[in-house]
Amino acid sequence: MMDLYSVIQLLSWLAVGLIMFLTAATMCFDFGAGILARFVGKNDNEKRAIINIVAPTWDGNQVWLITAGAGLFAIWPRVYAGSFSGMYLGVLVVLWGLFLRPVAFEYRHKIENTKWVGFWDWMLCLGSLIPILIIGVAIGNLFLGLPFQFDPHSLRFYYGETKALVQEPAFISLIGLLRPFALLIGIFAVIMSIMHGASYCAMRTSGVLLDRFVKIQKVSAWLFIILFAIGGIWLIFIPGFHWQLASDLSTYSQAINHPLTGGIVTVTQGGWWSNYGNHIWMLIAPVLGFVGAIMVLSFGKKSNPLLAFSGSVIACFGAVFTLGFSLFPFIMPSSIEPMQSMVLWNSSSSLISLIGILIVAVIMLPIIFIYTTFVYKKMWGRDAKMTAQEVEQRSHELY
Secondary structure (H helix, E strand, O other): OOOOOHHHHHHHHHHHHHHHHHHHHHHEEEEEHHHHHHOOOOOOOHHHHHHHHHHOOOOHHHHHHHHHHHHHHHHHHEEEEEHHOOOOOHHHHHHHHHHHHHHHHHOOOOOHHHHHHHHHHHHHHHHHHHHHHHHHHHHHHHHHEEEEOOOOOOOOOOOOOOOOOOOOOOOOOOOOOOOOHHHHHHHHHHHHHHHHHHHHHHHHHOHHHHHHHHHHHHHHHHHHHHHHHHHHHHHHOOOEEEEEEEOOOHHHHHHHHOOOEEEEEEEEEOOHHHHHHHHHHHHHHHHHHHHHHHHHHHHHHOOHHHHHHHHHHHHHHHHHHHHHHHHEEEEEOOOOOHHEEEEEOOOOOOOOHHHHHHHHHHHHHHHHHHHHHHHHHHHHHOOOOOOOOHHOOOOOOOO
C-alpha cells in the first residue's frame, strides 16, 4: 500500500510537522513576551527590558510562520487554496495583528510621552495575542470539520450546519469559527505562548523580573496541563474522522488521482483517538506535552531557567505533534461532505515537486539552524541578562 510517492508524501507531512514545531518553539516565546510586557513590567524600564529580551530575534522568528505558509502552499496547494480562501477573514485578522508588532517595537520609544508609550504597549500586547488566538481557533476547527465541499467548478465554503446555503459565496465568517472546542484550543495556544515566553524571559533576566516570570511559569504550566487534559477528554465526545483507502486502489498515492472517491471516510464519536489505538507509539507526543510542562513547574521552582525553558520547548513539541497525530492523515476534514475531506494522500503536489521540496529542505534547514544558533550567540553573548538597570544605562541604544 506504500510506494515511493506515498513515502515521499509521508516525509513531506513530517517536514511540515517539523516546521510547525519550529514555528511554535521560536515564535511563541516572543509572542508570549509581547503579551506579558504590558503587565509584568511595573515601570517603563522594566517593560523595555522585557521587550529587549526578544528584540534581537523577534523578526527572524516570525519568518518561521512565513515558512509554514510557504510549505503549505508548496506541499498541499489545494489545502492552501481552500483554507486561506475559506477562512479569509480569520487570515486577515491574523495579518492585521502581525502588522501591529513591528510598529510597536520600532515606535514605542520614539516619543517620551506616557499616553504614546501606553498605546504602543497595548498594540504590542494585542498584536501578539490576536494571531496566536486565531491560529489556535483555526486548528481547533479542524477537529470539528470545516463546512466545504467540491462542485464541478470550484471549492466552495458554506456557513451553517446544513447545505441550505449552497448558493452563497465561498466564505466563512470569523464568528462561525468561534465554536467552544475551537475556542478551547485557541486559549490553550495563548497559554502555551505565555508559558514559553515566561520561560524564555526568566532565562534572560534576573532580579525582580525573574521572580515575576517564575510565578507566571508556575501558573501557566498548570493551565497548560489542565487545558491539554481537557482537550484530550473533550475529543472523546467529538465525532472523529477515519480515512481508509478505497478497495479498488492499491497504494495510498493513487488517491491523488481520485481526490473525491479515493478513500472511504467514516465518522464516529471519539474517532480522533483511533490513531493512538492503532499506533501506540504516537502516545509519546501527549506524554511529552505533559512531561515538558512538569519540567517547567519543577525547574522553575528550583531556579534553573535553562532546564525550565527546555521543558517548555518539549511541551511545545508534544502539543504540536499531538495535534498532528490525532488528525493524521487528515489535513482539512469536511463537516458537510466527509468523503471530500482533504488528506495528505489526495491533496499533495506531484512526486517531482515533493522530491524537489525535500531536497531543498534537507540542504537549507541545517544551514538555517547553524545561522540561527550563530545569531543567538552573537546577539546575546554568554550568560547575558537584560534588566531595568541595563536599559537605563543603555537607554539610547535599546528599544
